[in-house]
Amino acid sequence: MKTVKELEIELNGKPVSLYTLFNKNGMSVDITNYGAKIIRLMVPDKNGKFDDVVLAFDTLDEVIEKEIYFGAICGRFANRIKDGKFTLDGVNYQLPVNNGTNALHGGIHGYNEKAWTVKSVSQQELVLELFSPDGEEGYPGNLTVTATYILSDENEIKIHYEATTDKATIIGLTNHSYFNLRGAGNGTIKEHLLQLNADFYTVLDESFALTGEIRPVAETPFDFRQPTLVGKNIDDEAYVPGWGIDNNWCIRKYQAGELALAGYIYEPTSGRKMEC
DSSP states (O other): OOOTGGGOEEETTEEEOEEEEEOTTSOEEEEETBTTEEEEEEEEOTTSOEEEOBOOOSSHHHHHHSOTTTTOEEOSBOSEEGGGEEEETTEEEEOOOOBTTBEETTSTTOGGGSBOEEEEEOSSEEEEEEEEOTTGGGOOSOEEEEEEEEEOTTSOEEEEEEEEESSOOOOBOEEOOOBOTTOTTSOOSTTOEEEEOEEEEEEEOTTSOEEEEEEEOTTSTTOOSSOEEHHHHTTSTTSBTTTBOOOOEEEOOOSTTSOOOOEEEEETTTTEEEEO
16 A cells, blocks of 8 residues: 655755645545655446556655656656657757666656756645756756646546747657556556457567558457457567567547547456446
């Protein structure tokens, strides 16, 4: 059981604590401002029994020392940048590499290990802010990021990102939570049914960076256009052995300016279903 007391410390002079949002249905989410991480997500099953469906740790020491991306907001740029290099407005930038030959999830000290400032907190909303100075991890521009977590009465977790900069930069933020809809610690996800609204996937090179090639999913283990057991494909040689599914799909999105259903995952035992 994670408790606020276990997470009340200071990190580089900034207070770090745990904040719990809850809705009228009894669903709740625990978020720490250390890395803007989701630590616990309590969701009912088909019988009304609540379980924690995200993977995390019970103490801040474990959060810091173990899997550093569990539940975090990754930035300034999530995923891999090949060789840590990009060009913007005619300027070449070299980022520190921290994943083989690539820059991953914002670099050596990304947003996942920063103490974010708590701007406001209420029963169903938490607003966090982070300032990233020009040149941090090699990225141009003084950047201010605001991340708003909302737990709605429709059992939605909404994450709204907003950023301002004083210089052209690149930015790609994401939340890096891992889910098990059976409940954390209750076996693997191989019996989960996954459906993705994607006709194409992106090809990775030997360093797991994008090659730029896009291939159709048809007749490949990347085809999840119909609900498919994760266990059917996860150990296929098309994926990295022992690493599982860690790939990118090109989501169908026909409505400009509107959110589109990327896909869903369903766990039959609990009856829990998560849409994205």
